Amino acid sequence: MKKEIRQAFEFDGNFYTLTAKCFDLMALSLYWLAGCLPVVTAGASFSALYAAVSRSVRQDVGAVSQKFWTAYRRDLKASIPLWLLALGALAALLLNTGILLEKASGPAGLFFVLFYGLAVLVLLTAACYAFPALSRFDMPVGWIVKLSFYLTFRCPCWC
Secondary structure: OHHHHHHHOOOOOHHHHHHHHHHHHHHHHHHHHHHHOOHHHHHHHHHHHHHHHHHHHOOOOOOHHHHHHHHHHHHHHHHHHHHHHHHHHHHHHHHHHHHHHHHOOHHHHHHHHHHHHHHHHHHHHHHHHHHHHHHHOOOOHHHHHHHHHHHHHHOOOOO
């Protein structure tokens, strides 16, 4: 029993490994927040978060901060148009939903409010696929959008 407890608290033990991963995730959360402060660069921050978590936390390859900021700089140029496109589409859908809630009534109004709600869900799901794909693949933004919508309908996360 003493040997098992001693092994758990050694440098390579389970306790140290678990606390190191928790600290890495907390540091990544702060880095992500710092990257999202200018709203235009939030897409790059999402992409870098995925890259750092998949490489440093899950696979134990390299330092967390180095992986995050390297991926952030690498994906910054491609993620800004993708993020602005997703943000603009989301704003348009939410604006139309607000107009429908004010002006439409009856079954037709309910149908369109539900339709726009489903469109918002599809858009948010596609965005959840787009930024990890951006950090993983070297493709143009148009292909990233196609891939993310393909994955949205092929592997929906809401089912």
